């Protein structure tokens with residue numbers, strides 16, 4: 001499958017728990033029921049597209065910070081986020097490759113590509129990083145919902161989701177701090193967050209039944225969009 005967004009060469013490492021998940025599970029086959037396989041074959045492309053998109057956002061910001069007004073801590077933080085996202089992509093793609101490919105894979109991929117490409121379009125940098133913070137906070141909620149779903153709590157995919165959630169929580173903090181440093185108005189946060197949640201809900205609801213197969217009710221993720229983060 002062609003990537004949603006071109007891959008970046010891995011230039012940095014990070015201490016992502018997903019890196020250690022890969023060491024443990026790279027050589028193992030992971031068991032799913034046939035229904036779970038069909039569901040994940042539809043859902044993983046959405047997540048993988050997000051991981052690829054995020055790598056580019058942070059990679060470009062590293063270059064921009066280096067060229068313009070070097071916030072050295074931001075450069076180091078963002079290089080490590082790029083590495084985290086690369087581990088996430090690698091792990092999710094490794095699982096996806098073991099699953100049957102849906103007939104409408106091209107449409108699934110296009111839908112997610114459009115969603116992520118539209119996020120950065122015609123946005124100022126502060127708004128773009130606020131979007132990323134909101135999005136990653138929702139990914140944390142999604143990962144938590146999968147953990148609480150129908151797969152057992154020690155299933156390797158659940159362990160992967162837990163590891164991704166840990167990284168995404170860190171990304172939320174760093175992206176939000178960066179958005180505010182770039183001038184994002186804190187008072188806009190809540191309404192902004194709700195509008196990103198509505199857009200992501202529309203994308204994920206296109207795969208509602210696949211989510212239900214793995215025990216995830218989308219409403220549980222989006223109902224509490226008023227929550228903190």
Ligand SMILES: [Fe+2]
Pocket residue numbers: 051054084085088164168
């Ligand atoms: Fe990620």
Ligand SMILES: [Fe+2]
Pocket residue numbers: 054085136167168171
């Ligand atoms: Fe992230």
